[in-house]
Amino acid sequence: MNERSNPNLPHQIQMMLNGSIPPPPIANLIGFKLVSFGSGQAVIEFEAGEKHANPMGTLHGGVLCDISDAVMGMAYASTLKEGESFTTLELKINFLKPFWKGKLRAEGSVVNGGKSVGLVMCDVLDEKGRLIARVSSTCMTLKGQQAEGR
Numbered sequence: 001m002n003e004r005s006n007p008n009l010p011h012q013i014q015m016m017l018n019g020s021i022p023p024p025p026i027a028n029l030i031g032f033k034l035v036s037f038g039s040g041q042a043v044i045e046f047e048a049g050e051k052h053a054n055p056m057g058t059l060h061g062g063v064l065c066d067i068s069d070a071v072m073g074m075a076y077a078s079t080l081k082e083g084e085s086f087t088t089l090e091l092k093i094n095f096l097k098p099f100w101k102g103k104l105r106a107e108g109s110v111v112n113g114g115k116s117v118g119l120v121m122c123d124v125l126d127e128k129g130r131l132i133a134r135v136s137s138t139c140m141t142l143k144g145q146q147a148e149g150r
Contacts, residue, residue: 071108
């Protein structure tokens with residue numbers, strides 16, 4: 001969900017949250033669900049299963065990157081003005097604990113949003129509230145023709 005050419009991205013995400021429009025294809029592919037969105041914050045829930053495992057049987061790190069990138073993108077998108085879009089410039093993840101199967105919660109929040117660049121953070125927690133991964137991202141706001149994909 002990094003780069004979109006929608007004139008009102010926050011409104012589009014709010015419509016996904018209330019079920020008016022379908023989630024993005026990546027949400028269906030991986031199986032995550034947006035549960036809250038707005039004011040520089042977003043939360044995704046995800047059920048990790050065997051289909052998400054790496055060769056060692058633990059949750060593949062790329063899946064954690066995907067859900068983190070999605071929730072941080074939605075948190076950042078909630079701060080955009082009409083006609084603006086964004087793209088992720090950088091993403092860094094620290095894997096803190098292996099995870100096999102079960103429910104995870106990814107909580108994204110904008111730490112600092114400037115006119116063109118912002119810092120976003122995400123904590124991925126298991127059902128007991130233990131920290132599985134901490135992620136940071138730098139996002140760039142796109143305006144005008146850039147926001148339209150030109």
